Amino acid sequence: MNLDFTPEDEAFREEVRTFLKEKLPKRLSDKVRTGQHLTKADMEEWHAILNERGWLANHWPVEWGGTGWSVMQRFIFETETAIFHAPRIVPFGLSMLAPVLIKYGTEEQCRHYLPRILDGTDWWCQGYSEPGAGSDLASLKTQAVREGDHYIVNGQKTWTTLGQHADWIFCLVRTSSEGKRQEGISFLLIDMKSPGIEVRPIKLLDGDYEVNEVFFTDVKVPVTNLVGEENQGWTYAKYLLTYERTNIAGVGASMELLDRLKDVARTTMRGGKPLAEDPFYAARLAKLEIDLENMKTTNLRVLDAAGAGHAPVAESSMLKIRGTEIRQEINDLMRRAAGRYAQPFVAEALEEGFNGEPVGPEWANPVASQYFNNRKLSIFGGSNEVQREIITKAVLGL
């Protein structure tokens, strides 16, 4: 066994680093580093920079503008961009919809939509969940009834991330109530500007707005916006859910955050000595680091198997569970490090251009709200309970 990256991979890493040093705007990396909110324009700016280099859709096939990178190269790219505090690539169009279109869409749909995703013409959001259909997604009720050349859509989606920015939404809709519930679901592309769509923001516990409710009242959708076959949407949805698995553990982001946490532990004084020397805190930090080190190799093993053609359904559930737990633990240790200064929260400091004085340690202001906000990590993308169900059944055969 040899855990070294190949010289080619190392050369690739250098190439990515050079690119990031030259092209990642400091304004953006500063915002990411300090936990400030990224605007729609910020995210689009970073997408455009990556697109210019041809690295935006790094997992698409080359013929559609992808890079042809190996899973290992993608892992390296994701890790390095996280370490350099690049904004996260918004996944809905690029990582969720595009693979489905490429696999199940028509040539025409690909020709129309994929370039618009790349150049930022269309911002997509994901319309799966409904108030009554979360973990039990197949119970979704939003209905699409065929009338001539159109579907008429009625119903409601919820938790739609960044739907407030979206031009389009890809939806799972019910086209049949016969047979198994999974067999009456279709995958539909809906223009957010259609009459009858209403978007209502949902305020989350940290006071911020990142999710929405989307209401559909007699919304007319051309039948040409159906992806694949009617009533086969469940198959496409499942494909989508397991597709983007290289980054599911977020190892790069956790490595970067752990470094920052160690800095904080070194400079934060508690009871007259640095937190890093407090035996209880040091133990928490050490356990976290061990878990992350283990996770890195677990992740690479999964990637290696995926590179060899093995579809890592159950393994990706493991990566999702532990990856999100590690992220949440980092947030927890940040909150602890802030001590009493975890309480102050100046929301304006998370917006660009804030030039007020920080309260307490300069890193402390966002940490409690980030801790609360990242409780979402174990809820969305298939809750960690649902992931454990998958492992129990698919791997352990229980």
Add this chain to the structure above:
Amino acid sequence: MDFSIGEDRQMLVDTLSRYLADKADWKAREAALESEAGFDKDMWAGMAELGILGALFGEEAGGFGGSPFDIGVVFGEVGRGLPTGPFLATLLAGKLLEAAGDSETLGNVIAGASIATFAHHPAVGADGSVAPQATASGAGDSWTLSGAKGVVDYLGSADIVVVTAETGNGLGAFLVETGAAGVSVRDYPLVDGGAAGELTLDNAPARLLTGDSAAIDAALASGVVATAWEAAAVMEVLRDQTLEYLRTRKQFGIPIGKFQALQHRMATVALEIEQARSAAINAAANFDKGAAQRDRFGAAAMYTVGKVGRLVAEEAIQMHGGIGMTWELPLSHYAKRLTMLGHVMGDEDEHLARFIELGAQETNRAA
């Protein structure tokens, strides 16, 4: 043995609980969180009018209670009703006014005519540096204080601050008026609602309340009792709300509370909350049994609040799924409050270390 809180305290609990249900409902909370003060001043005045704040202090000081269990039940209702306001600040500052025998100043606080807060922990700077302990110079009736204190509860609304400072003869407690020369205040909101501020003193005029640092320790210990009881109540609210959700939310055609994966975790949550309730009772029951025993049980309670609080807050959100993440659901506010209660009087690790240290002292004495 008697685990009942007694008739008088039950009446107090009923009065406060009715008052908060009426005056501190969800709409009032939203308005309070939006306001600059971070709390509803009318609610505060009305509560003072009912005499509730007097329950935190003894008769000699103009109150009608003041025992650790009196403090406990009041803060229990504060936990359940979740109003923002200078409850803990009033207790901590008031206990030192009480110790100093300053019943006139304390009387104004109890009557709601004056808002008091307590500034103890040195401020921390942007680079993580901790300000040196504030210093007092002077003698007799004439003192001045200099120094910087951090995260002082409701400082922006306070008329008076009880400030701890080094006298050259140990830590003393002083009374400072926020309007006095040499006092500057920087106010800000808190992540779980309410407000606090950074206090800077530059030769600010002050009156010595007590030069006995044991009185400061005792005030802090009463804050520990209050926090433990408040936290236990918040946990019980979260438990009840989560149980209700487990019974009513259906996925896969059945209530999610039928999934064993959630059932066993909920059983653990319920068990741990009983432990936290016992820790709060222990802290109150040992309050008058000497400083060493008081502080050991206090540390045990704060360790438990930190540990169990995290579990309960995280599980409550997780078991609610997406809806648990929303501002609109009171549950998320209780979860945030509970988490922050693990910070206000020092965190889990700090109190675990303190518990060990106090245990070692005990053993040394015995040997």
